[in-house]
């Protein structure tokens with residue numbers, strides 16, 4: 001595959017603003033801003049083909065006043081493109097739910113770390129009951145309209161303080177009648193995120209004994225296993241973007257076929273790049289060829305085994321460096 005191909009997989013950060021206050025969130029330390037609708041429109045209009053757009057970043061997408069205008073534009077320009085969203089689930093009002101269904105969103109993952117209201121509030125600064133009511137409303141209207149999408153699941157950040165409760169999250173998943181599966185990821189260790197953790201949050205990075213306990217919980221909880229498997233069976237933004245042959249040399253799929261767009265309207269290689277102006281490829285509605293050239297140069301650099309500072313700590317970059325060293 002040419003390394004200069006325009007992206008078919010876009011992850012777009014509608015906003016860095018959020019109504020929650022999670023202690024692990026890098027977004028609260030970034031400039032608080034919304035992606036400009038005109039810049040978004042020019043970006044989408046400049047592309048010939050899009051397979052999947054995921055609207056998520058370091059803020060709450062549903063806070064963007066033009067989110068549905070963006071989705072409608074996507075639907076008009078690329079009717080077959082899949083649209084997915086990761087949300088904190090607190091803004092599923094009747095109006096938003098109706099618009100999400102009208103825009104034919106394919107998948108919604110609701111982020112949470114605990115199914116216990118007090119723990120949820122302590123970690124996220126929001127109310128679990130409101131999230132539960134919103135999800136129930138969404139599924140009720142979806143059913144009433146005879147729709148099968150969006151699939152709705154949970155996105156769980158595993159914290160040391162709450163990972164023992166993942167079985168309860170699976171119970172809540174079943175209680176609410178969700179069908180999008182559960183995806184789990186440990187609290188991010190990369191410097192781009194960890195630099196914002198205070199001492200208490202840093203203590204939430206998983207240790208080997210936590211991983212052992214989590215694996216034992218999964219082994220003993222059939223419902224949790226089924227929800228995790230369900231997530232693995234449904235094509236999602238990452239499984240589509242990362243799809244490759246096991247015989248291929250390690251590469252960065254973001255740089256080959258994806259692009260991240262920050263709320264400031266900057267193109268970057270992926271969502272790990274938090275200083276978009278400094279480490280990105282330029283504004284998305286600027287010089288498109290220059291942006292693609294910079295993206296291609298970044299891929300060549302990684303293929304040569306040189307890991308730029310912004311990719312430090314990324315497993316993909318480490319594998320590419322190891323491979324480049326081996327074939328030298």
Ligand code: SF4
Pocket residue numbers: 017018019020021022024025026027028057058059060088111124
């Ligand atoms: S809900 Fe998401 S965007 Fe909002 S503070 Fe928490 S991690 Fe950040």
Ligand code: SF4
Pocket residue numbers: 252253254255269270271272302310311312314315316317
């Ligand atoms: S190698 Fe760099 S650009 Fe690719 S996913 Fe990792 S951090 Fe992002």
